[in-house]
Amino acid sequence: MSDSPAALAALLAEAEHAVVLTGAGISTESGIPDFRSAGGLWETYDPMKVASMGTFMDDPALFWRFHRPRIDMLGAVDPNPAHQAVAELERRGIVKTVITQNIDRLHSRAGSQEVVEVHGSLDRGYCLRCEHTVSMDELCARADAAEDGVPRCDCGFQMKSGVVLFGEQLPMEAIEAAYDAAERADVMLVIGSSLQVTPVSQLPGVVLARGGRLAILTESETDYDHRCTVRIHHKAGPTMQAVLAALKAA
Ligand SMILES: [Zn+2]
Known part of the structure; x- marks a missing residue:
């Protein structure tokens, strides 16, 4: 070897x-940062909770409070x-x-x-209910315009990014x-x-x-x-x- x-x-x-x-x-x-390492985001948030399908469905505002800044963080690195x-x-x-x-x-x-x-990946946003798809820019714009920070589809359902969640x-x-x-x-x-x-x-x-x-x-x-x-x-x-x-x- x-x-x-x-x-x-x-x-x-x-x-x-x-x-x-x-x-x-x-x-x-x-x-x-590797999310499992010391000082990673997951020390502040429990990943199984906040980045999970359960939280996305039950408490989308909590989900998006975690997810939205992470999108900006990942967009700022090279x-x-x-x-x-x-x-x-x-x-x-x-x-x-x-x-x-x-x-x-x-x-x-x-x-x-x-x-x-x-x-x-962070390639797009989409709706789990009607499968409507939007660009990441559009997804973020909808999140930023919403009072609770949750991007919503035209059908009213909360949208998610293409990142696979725990439980998905x-x-x-x-x-x-x-x-x-x-x-x-x-x-x-x-x-x-x-x-x-x-x-x-x-x-x-x-x-x-x-x-x-x-x-x-x-x-x-x-x-x-x-x-x-x-x-x-x-x-x-x-x-x-x-x-x-x-x-x-x-
Ligand atoms: Zn929809």
């Missing part, structure tokens, strides 16, 4: 169908060198798909085209796309995910079972560490930039 950016570059250079899988760790370097490197690998034809647990849209903003968002089903289309990408991958590069949440925790196993190889770049441990071809314990941004540099040099 190797642990150098050069080894990761070599693995990617050999790949015919590389897939990148990312979690919260890739976005902490953009200044987005993609970091790790997101940019992943986008560059796609432009070079090495990476075919990015699967992400993140809802921050930083991969798309960095230029990645094929992004599968398994936990939904994951988007089936995205889950299927993630498994499809994993089944076709000859290399999977995991960045910033500790691989503890399904379905993402299953995907490296899908790749390995079909003879693909696994690389993991995280600061924390994962259950797949002993099955990697390349395992790097370091920050995502500097490592991925070193990988790009090694690919250019090769």
